[in-house]
C-alpha cells in the first residue's frame with residue numbers, strides 16, 4: 526500500500542516540524558509565478574536564516590541575515606520569518622534556484638532571477654530600462670519596507686497564514702503598475718458532471734473584477750465572472766490567465 530505509507534510519513538513529518546518548531550519559524554502560503562509556469566504554490570515552513578546568492582557573493586557580500594531585524598536600517602528584533610526566507614526554503618525543497626545582488630544601503634537582496642526567469646538584455650528592452658521582472662507582494666500588497674516590488678524580501682516579516690507572492694510581472698517595464706495579480710475565488714469547487722460552476726477573477730491588489738481573463742477556456746465578463754461547464758469527472762485544476770497579468774492561484778475542481 527504505497528500511498529498509505531506516504532500519508533503516514535507526511536503526517537510524521539508535520540508532527541516533527543511542530544514539535545521542534547524553532548524560534549521565528551512559521552508557515553505561510555507561498556506562490557512563485559514564473560514567466561511560463563508556476564514554480565511553487567502551497568504552504569511552506571520557514572524562518573530566520575542567513576542567505577548567500579551567487580550575485581551577491583561576486584560583489585563581495587557574504588551570508589546576510591534574512592530575518593526582518595533590519596527594516597530600513599533600524600533594528601527591529603526579534604528575528605522572524607520573512608518573504609525571502611520562505612522562497613529560500615521552497616527552493617531547497619523543489620529544484621529551482623534564485624539569484625540577486627545585495628544592496629548595502631537597504632540591507633536587502635534584490636531578487637532578479639528565479640528558476641530560468643532572469644533579467645532581459647537592456648539593449649533590447651522597449652524603453653532601454655529593464656531592471657528585472659520579478660516582484661514581491663505580501664498579502665497581495667507591496668511590502669511595507671524597502672522599495673515597491675523588491676528590496677524587501679528580508680525586511681518584511683510574515684505571520685502564520687500570510688500570502689507571499691513572488692511573480693514575474695509581464696508588463697512591468699511598459700506600464701509599471703498596470704498588471705493585475707489575478708486571484709480566482711472560490712479556490713475549490715465541487716460540481717456534478719455536466720453542471721456549471723461560477724468563479725470570480727479579481728485583481729488581488731485592488732479587489733476589482735478583471736474582465737477578459739480566461740479560466741478553462743471561458744472568458745470572464747465585466748463582473749469578473751466565468752461560468753464553466755464541467756464535462757469530465759475527476760479532479761481538475763485551472764488557473765486564470767490574461768495577457769499582461771500575473772496568472773492566478775489554482776482553482777481545484779472535483780467533478781462527480
Ligand SMILES: *[C@@H]1O[C@H](CO)[C@@H](O)[C@H](O)[C@H]1NC(C)=O
Nearest residue numbers: 573574575588589590592604
Ligand atoms: C547568521 O550568521 C551569523 C554570523 O555567522 C550567526 O551568528 C548567526 O547565528 C546566523 N543566523 C542564523 C539564523 O543562522
